[in-house]
Amino acid sequence: MYGGDEVSAIVLDVGYTSCKAGFAGEDNPKAVFPTAVGVVRSGKDGVVGKGPAAPGEKMDVDPPAAGAPAAAAAAAGTTAGTEEVKYNIGTQALSIRKDFMDIENPIQDGLIKDWDLAQKLWDHAFKDRLRIVPEEHPMLLAEPSFNSNECREKLLEIMFEHYKVPAVFISKNAVLSSFSCGRSTAVVLDSGGGATCVAPVHEGYVLQKAIVRSPFSxxxxxxxxxxxxxxxxxxxxxxxxxxxxxxxxxxxxxxxxxxxxxxxxxxxxxxxxxxxxxxxxxxxxxxxxxxxxxxxxxxxxxxxxxxxxxxxxxxxxxxxxxxxxxxxxxxxxxxxxxxxGVNSPSELQALHDCINESVGKCDSDIKKDLYGTVIVTGGNTLFPMFKERLERELAESISLLKVKTISPMATTERRFSVWIGGSILASLGSFQQMWISKKQWSEEGVRIVHSQCP
The missing domain is CATH 3.90.640.10 (ATPase, substrate binding domain, subdomain 4)
Incomplete structure (x- = not known):
């Protein structure tokens, strides 16, 4: 249990398209910036990208790796100890033309694959956008509903060992979206920039066996x-x-x-x-x-x-x-x-069919409640008439049950529903006993994330 409540918790939601960061209890994230990172690597010829970083944007520079193994350096096309990497983070920095700059994203298939790049984004959020010292703030981190155990453990390890935060809680996107709409039981269609996922939530817990993913991001x-x-x-x-x-x-x-x-x-x-x-x-x-x-x-x-x-x-x-x-x-x-990622259209499933499949995998006694609260969220659902078409398709496919879709009316709320749910959750007095403290982490290790953050 973490007892410190004298400072605001930080809420982080890293999606494929954008990173959202801010203080718990606020209506909207304080910082929103692209997840994509411009990476310029210099080799033995000393070539690095041309052009300065934009005002107010971040260009992190990793110094040459002294003593780097020669074999590894040769594989990277440089001589040992001579590679320098520059990271350009933020909308303005990414829009400025620079020679030899590659655009890379730490998230692939909805999950974090490049942890070094992810840390650059978190550094930018903490130091340059929020201007906070991570050691002083508990962190609530949003994660994909289908996140792997390995990713969850790695996330907890980085937060405690690298950033030395006092407490951490990891919550699934579907749960946070439900909370942002004032519901504890619902089926959540979350369609964002990098992934589309249908996840049923019952009494604040995601039913993992019933999660259905779609390539329509x-x-x-x-x-x-x-x-x-x-x-x-x-x-x-x-x-x-x-x-x-x-x-x-x-x-x-x-x-x-x-x-x-x-x-x-x-x-x-x-x-x-x-x-x-x-x-x-x-x-x-x-x-x-x-x-x-x-x-x-x-x-x-x-x-x-x-x-x-x-x-x-x-x-x-x-x-x-x-x-x-x-x-x-x-x-x-x-x-x-x-x-x-398919060979023919027949391999793809319509979004309303994904919802039907997800609900069909749940116990029969909660199906009525799930269909009665279909939450639509994510930037990919902002097309005009999207919610109405989805509700119509669901009603036609499920004639015996009443279908009701719920989506925040404001564009900002639908796009940031995961972060807003995290802001609400982390500011509740009853939630304070849910934090994983640094003491618990040191005593039980990474496995505590599975019992404390189901």
């Missing part, structure tokens, strides 16, 4: 939309590639491509292209109220979107297709299946 939908537009001949050129001249009337008079970009990494170009398409997706895409048939909607009005080079494109059926495939996977083109 925001990142995959962005890749799909970019692929469709490129297939139609649209050239998405990021701003860093362009030299624009503005006329007297304020419009773009001419656009030329900047030369000498041979040292720009493909991952950086793709990241910047996806940033543009993600904005297009959030601006013009919407969910069809009923099953969308492209042939019968050939006369659908176009939505216009201006690209950074000033070209205005007409987005027709594509603005519905990106959402439609989540409810009707058969609408996915066969040549686009690889984006979602």
């Amino acid at each position: 925001g990142e995959k939908l962005t890749e799909y939309l970019l692929s469709v537009l490129e297939g139609k001949g649209t050239n998405v050129r990021p701003p860093y590639m362009l030299n624009k001249k503005i006329g007297k009337d304020g419009t773009i008079a001419s656009v030329t491509e900047i030369t000498g970009l041979e040292n720009i990494r493909p991952s950086f170009k793709r990241y910047m292209q996806k940033t543009i398409i993600n904005d297009l997706k959030e601006t013009v895409c919407r969910t069809s109220e009923t099953v969308f048939d492209e042939s019968s909607n050939a006369q659908i009005p176009f939505a216009q979107y201006e690209l950074p080079d000033g070209k205005v494109i007409d987005v027709g059926a594509e603005r519905f297709k990106a959402c439609e495939i989540m409810f009707n996977p058969s609408a996915l083109e066969a040549d686009k299946c690889s984006i979602f």
Whole structure:
């Protein structure tokens, strides 16, 4: 048990798209910044990326590793002890063009894979955004509902041994989203940038056996939309590639491509292209109220979107297709299946079918309560009419039970529902006995996370 309540707890939610950090008891996270990190590695030739860090952003520099084993250094393409790594963190830092900068993400398939990169993000959150000393604040950490035991143990180990925090609690995303909506029993559809997951929650606990995952994440939908537009001949050129001249009337008079970009990494170009398409997706895409048939909607009005080079494109059926495939996977083109990691559309499951499968794995006496509280959360559910379409599809597939979907009305609340739930939980007086203290950690080791944070 942790008895210290004189300082605010810190709530951390690291997702594939963004990191959210702030103080327990507040309405919204104090810091929100991209999870992607710009990494510049210098070799024996001393080449590091050009361009300074943006004001207010972070460029961490790891000094050369003195005495590094020669074999390991050779494998990395450098001589021993000469590699220097620069980390660019934050929206502004990532948007500035730098030679040899790769865009890397510590999260893959919804789980943390690169712990060194994750620590850079936490360092940035603590030191540069929240400006706190980790040793003085208990930490509530959000984790994916399907997180592995190894990841949970590693997370606890880093917090106590590296950051030396006084207490830690790890809570599952689905539970926190339920708390943010004032529910203790619900089935939670959490669709974010890197993962989509359906998890039933009963009396504040996730039913692990009934978790169902889906490849329909925001990142995959962005890749799909970019692929469709490129297939139609649209050239998405990021701003860093362009030299624009503005006329007297304020419009773009001419656009030329900047030369000498041979040292720009493909991952950086793709990241910047996806940033543009993600904005297009959030601006013009919407969910069809009923099953969308492209042939019968050939006369659908176009939505216009201006690209950074000033070209205005007409987005027709594509603005519905990106959402439609989540409810009707058969609408996915066969040549686009690889984006979602399958060979044919028949291998994909609609979101409402994922919910039905998840609830079907639960005990029959709680199914009515679960269908009565279907919580919709995550940035990938913000398309207009998404909630209404989901409720309609569920009602048609489950005729004997009443279905009710719940989603925060405000965009911010739906996007940050996991963090908000953590803020509520960590500020409750009754929760203080749930913390894992440093003393408990030293006595029982990493295994305590499984009994204390189920």
